[in-house]
Amino acid sequence: MKGLMMDCQLTIPAILRRAESLFGEKEIISRLPDKSIHRYTYRDLATRVKKLAAALHQLGIRQGDRVATLSWNHYQHLEAYYAVPCMGAIVHPLNLRFSPDELRYIVNHAEDKAIIVDQVLLPLLEKFQLASGVSTIIVIPQTGEPLQEGYLNYEDVVASGDESMYKPFEGDENTAAFMCYTSGTTGKPKGILYSHRSIMLHMMASLISTPGVGIIERDVVLPVVPMFHASAWGFPYMCAFVGATQVFPGPYLDAESLLELFEAEKVTLTGGVPTVMMGILDKLDADPHRYKLCLRTIMIGGSCAPRFMVQAFEERYGIHVLNTWGMTELSPLGSTAILTSKHERTSKDEQYDHRIKQGFPIPFIEIRGRNESGLIPWDGETVGELEVRGPCVAASYYGEKESTGKFTPDGWLKTGDIGSITRDGCIEIKDRSKDVIKSGGEWISSVALENALMGHPAVLEAAVIAVPDQKWMERPFAYVVLREAAAVSRDELKAYLSDKFAKFWIPEKYDFIDAIPKTSVGKFLKSALREKYEKEHPAISH
Numbered sequence: 001m002k003g004l005m006m007d008c009q010l011t012i013p014a015i016l017r018r019a020e021s022l023f024g025e026k027e028i029i030s031r032l033p034d035k036s037i038h039r040y041t042y043r044d045l046a047t048r049v050k051k052l053a054a055a056l057h058q059l060g061i062r063q064g065d066r067v068a069t070l071s072w073n074h075y076q077h078l079e080a081y082y083a084v085p086c087m088g089a090i091v092h093p094l095n096l097r098f099s100p101d102e103l104r105y106i107v108n109h110a111e112d113k114a115i116i117v118d119q120v121l122l123p124l125l126e127k128f129q130l131a132s133g134v135s136t137i138i139v140i141p142q143t144g145e146p147l148q149e150g151y152l153n154y155e156d157v158v159a160s161g162d163e164s165m166y167k168p169f170e171g172d173e174n175t176a177a178f179m180c181y182t183s184g185t186t187g188k189p190k191g192i193l194y195s196h197r198s199i200m201l202h203m204m205a206s207l208i209s210t211p212g213v214g215i216i217e218r219d220v221v222l223p224v225v226p227m228f229h230a231s232a233w234g235f236p237y238m239c240a241f242v243g244a245t246q247v248f249p250g251p252y253l254d255a256e257s258l259l260e261l262f263e264a265e266k267v268t269l270t271g272g273v274p275t276v277m278m279g280i281l282d283k284l285d286a287d288p289h290r291y292k293l294c295l296r297t298i299m300i301g302g303s304c305a306p307r308f309m310v311q312a313f314e315e316r317y318g319i320h321v322l323n324t325w326g327m328t329e330l331s332p333l334g335s336t337a338i339l340t341s342k343h344e345r346t347s348k349d350e351q352y353d354h355r356i357k358q359g360f361p362i363p364f365i366e367i368r369g370r371n372e373s374g375l376i377p378w379d380g381e382t383v384g385e386l387e388v389r390g391p392c393v394a395a396s397y398y399g400e401k402e403s404t405g406k407f408t409p410d411g412w413l414k415t416g417d418i419g420s421i422t423r424d425g426c427i428e429i430k431d432r433s434k435d436v437i438k439s440g441g442e443w444i445s446s447v448a449l450e451n452a453l454m455g456h457p458a459v460l461e462a463a464v465i466a467v468p469d470q471k472w473m474e475r476p477f478a479y480v481v482l483r484e485a486a487a488v489s490r491d492e493l494k495a496y497l498s499d500k501f502a503k504f505w506i507p508e509k510y511d512f513i514d515a516i517p518k519t520s521v522g523k524f525l526k527s528a529l530r531e532k533y534e535k536e537h538p539a540i541s542h
Contacts, residue, residue, distance in 0.1 A: 010200040012085045012177055013168035015241050020046035023243030029265055030074040031250040033120045033142045038075060045079065051161030052083035059136060063088035066110050066179060070094045070117040070125055073227045073248040076140045076154060080116050081236050085177035088169035092179040093228040100127035106181050106189055107132040109399060116154065119143050173197035180230055182328050191398030194331055201364055202331040202392040203237045209336050209362035213297045213322050215244050220265055222247040224258065224272030230332035233271055233301060255283040263291045271299035273522035274306060281312055295319050301326060303523050304447055307356045308455035325358035325429060329413055331392040335359045335427050358427040365390040369421055380422035383430055387412040435526055437466040439474050444505050449476060452500050458486035463516045463524045467533055476507040479529055481516055
């Protein structure tokens with residue numbers, strides 16, 4: 001129909017063109033495995049992306065083919081993030097913290113045609129590659145050692161590409177561009193395809209959903225969240241779109257290495273899971289005047305930010321912690337705990353209470369909750385499983401032949417998160433459905449107990465699970481990791497919780513352990529703790 005808008009597809013090459021033409025001199029900085037620093041610009045990135053895309057086409061990669069990556073966060077990985085979808089193929093980051101058996105399954109299930117791999121990660125690749133169907137291995141040189149026969153040198157591949165032969169993908173925006181596999185704790189990992197359109201809409205929604213704390217051109221952004229997990233929360237695309245400087249930490253994710261990079265590169269915004277950020281807080285507290293930071297915002301995802309951490313960063317270092325919620329199935333950001341004008345008029349304590357909630361859904365995401373009685377009211381009290389839908393939400397899993405029960409008949413995704421929704425649409429997740437504790441018919445939040453326990457000065461980490469009880473059916477049981485040289489008794493922890501929760505919430509039993517097992521992305525692996533408990537208490541567990 002005449003008189004309507006231009007028919008321009010929302011595709012990733014548009015991000016690359018914008019970064020090259022508007023922000024060509026802005027920097028991309030990477031810490032390499034030998035700890036040296038590599039610097040180049042968005043203009044350099046665009047040139048190499050075009051050459052890599054042309055070279056991959058010469059190697060037989062075509063539209064719809066999957067090209068896997070097995071890499072840390074650095075500039076060559078960023079090049080693959082753009083080159084593969086910009087030629088119409090699908091980039092598929094592999095989670096290098098998965099087991100070789102899981103990686104073998106994923107590569108075969110995805111039918112990856114090629115793998116781009118860090119040279120320092122070849123030992124991991126060689127544990128599963130021979131049993132996969134991948135024939136083309138492109139190695140990013142990093143150690144100075146010669147590559148074995150049959151492997152292609154990434155830099156040689158890029159150099160062989162003819163930039164004039166680059167043809168940016170401008171087809172249907174609903175074409176798949178990116179592939180992720182869930183890092184679930186049970187069952188086989190499940191594949192999710194992001195389309196060009198979903199990536200573009202997610203990027204724009206994420207940028208406008210964080211007023212006052214979101215990414216802008218003058219920012220220097222260091223994503224601690226790995227590029228092999230849920231598209232690094234969209235940072236590689238958001239930063240290029242607005243022209244923010246990108247800083248990549250490579251394999252060095254310990255607190256000291258990150259703080260050194262924060263200081264040296266004047267990083268203003270970072271993002272990662274709470275366990276990493278608590279390590280950074282501990283390092284700062286150990287020597288508060290050592291680092292001169294420009295950090296203004298920390299984005300937290302993966303699990304809920306503990307209140308004490310939000311308050312400590314704010315009051316001791318002037319750093320705003322933004323709690324977020326999402327899932328791989330959501331591309332992945334779903335909501336942000338921003339302070340609205342209403343919340344800004346409340347007390348500081350009330351603001352902290354709000355900021356540890358999951359907050360408001362980002363644009364294009366619709367939410368509702370459901371329990372055994374049906375859809376829950378938005379009253380901030382009634383709890384149910386959160387369901388979501390929107391153009392950035394997965395409609396099914398890749399290669400799924402039968403329904404997994406994750407999707408409702410009317411097209412909503414069942415998240416597995418149990419929570420409430422306030423009248424104005426603020427989400428507060430109480431627990432995962434598999435982690436909910438029902439004691440004597442009453443509901444107990446393991447997340448709330450964990451966050452409270454981690455506020456105790458002697459406690460480094462805490463995880464709470466449901467364990468069988470003859471009288472109450474289930475009771476909370478706390479696994480606790482103490483800080484170095486710290487001591488606290490079980491009775492002291494119970495007393496510490498007594499003014500924060502109803503009596504029936506408080507765990508009677510605690511086990512002090514050296515470390516809490518974690519998933520590949522840093523979440524507490526409660527299935528391992530349940531197995532530990534069953535092994536150590538067989539008479540009670542069965």
